[in-house]
Amino acid sequence: MFNLGNFLNLSTFGESHGIAYGGIINNFPAGLEVDLDEIQHQLDRRKPGQSAIVTQRKESDTVNFLSGIFDGKTTGTPIGFTIENENQKSKDYDHISQAYRPSHADFTYDQKFGIRDFRGGGKSSARETVNWVVAGSLAKQLLPENVEINAYVSSVGEIFCEKPYQDLDFSKTDSNDVRCPDAETAEKMIARIKEIKKEGNTIGGTITCVIKNLPVGIGEPVFGKLQAELAKAMMNINAAKGFEYGSGFCGAKMTGKEHNDLFNSDFSTKTNLSGGIQGGISNGMDVYFRVAFKPIATILQPQESVDKDGNSVTVQGKGRHDPCVLPRAVPIVENLAAFVLADLFLINRLRRI
Template identity: 75%
Template sequence: PSHADYTYEKKYGIRDYRGGGRSSARETACRVVAGAIAKQLLKEVTIHAYTSSVGDIFLEKPYQDLDFSKIESNAVRCPDKDTAERMISKIKDIKKQGDTIGGTVTCVLQNVPVGLGEPVFDKLHAELGKAMLSINAVKGFEYGSGFCGAKMTGSEHNDLFNADGSTKTNLSGGIQGGISNGMDVYFRVAFKPVATIIQKQNALDSSGNIVEMQGKGRHDPCVVPRAIPIVEAMAALVLADYYLLNKIYN
């Protein structure tokens, strides 16, 4: 249930039962390699992704109050020690139950130059969303104020200007009209719980019968911490594309 096996079987007439084939996160290794190369083009830009929630445990602090150097200091890649410990405890409890849990990754792009992105179909946030949604297990993407912005009035949401062109707030998430405005670009990516669980559940076999199955082997109870370098890599690839495109204009 909830694996890509069924859709792959119906579309291609074959599936890789050993671990999902192209739907496995193993295919993201090449993305991380490519992202590392892309980052070398973006010498001024810094990209930091971190685990911002696991299940119902959220890192409440805004990213401006976090020390990104602490992201790699714990197993869940959360830059806040207390929240990280609660996340780790939650994942361990879920694993004991033979179950899995989802969460979110927040990514912050700083020192992004003004002018990256195109005004209609190739908006910067649209390409970032496409890149993130191409990652296995991703179920949602929001940038800037995201869905919270839908609750606000225009007077609350507008980012007022400073004289130098920067803005006093950044609910736009560093993008306006699909083009970067020089402020931090930040977004959040939602990951579903891993489909393989070590519990008995009903499944469909190749003959169309409902059968009982149970997952076996090593399976992550939560993929969110492993997704951090993938999110960073995909963000770097998107920015590198626009960086090279802008060189044509210049």
């Protein structure tokens, strides 16, 4: 039910206020020397409580590998792992045990399963993404060393990073709380998020991801197209509302003559409106895409809603919540992209003798 990937496969378990999260990764190749510190580093980038503009829930998010790794190397057997929940405050959700929060999964979960874990949203909580970061940061170690995956916050509300990604220094992405590598724009974004937080409100925006040095030939011709696999992964992220790659929706306003990427003699292209993907397969140019995220549904203001019986109620968020999902979503985007690429790399390897 809760699976990611095709050949390389992740299944997960856990709820926001349960004992732990965890997952099992199947078909991971044997013999890879695992950089455990890098996996923990990626988890630290995602974890709550790291700045004033994210939720103040305190979690170490320490991963514990249970199987599939021996003497620092993968064994080829299923890789099991857990991340304990250490700072639950379930009483913060008692007031919504019978009420449906606007734009949350409360109503749909109740209708689908006939029961729901209202503590932090249960399985619908964004804390589920901790599993994806573990799997993605491990899978990234299967990729060629020169493949670079860099995501950054490209907009918050109406504030946009106007510089093209080619002019940005990705080493500066983590130098500020919002994870935008343009310092001037980052200051404006942070100020806006703080303003929204004081109002008890939330705000959305976009994350751009750039994949460099991806070899030609990654992606399948029909149902496993590279852009489709990336889109599927990204659209599973909580609060994700849209995905575009290359020219995206702007390309719909262009003519074919304007949009076509003409070849150079070395088979690179003069432009890259295709976003590094043609026919669902990487062409050797930079792959770049953008993910749109809605404002988080939990706000600290009263809202009209209904309870399980259809009676009118007033609901208001309590406790610790992100005013903006974007800063913590950057490592989620990067590591999900890495998992998708590793999966497609392994499938591509199976095609060749």
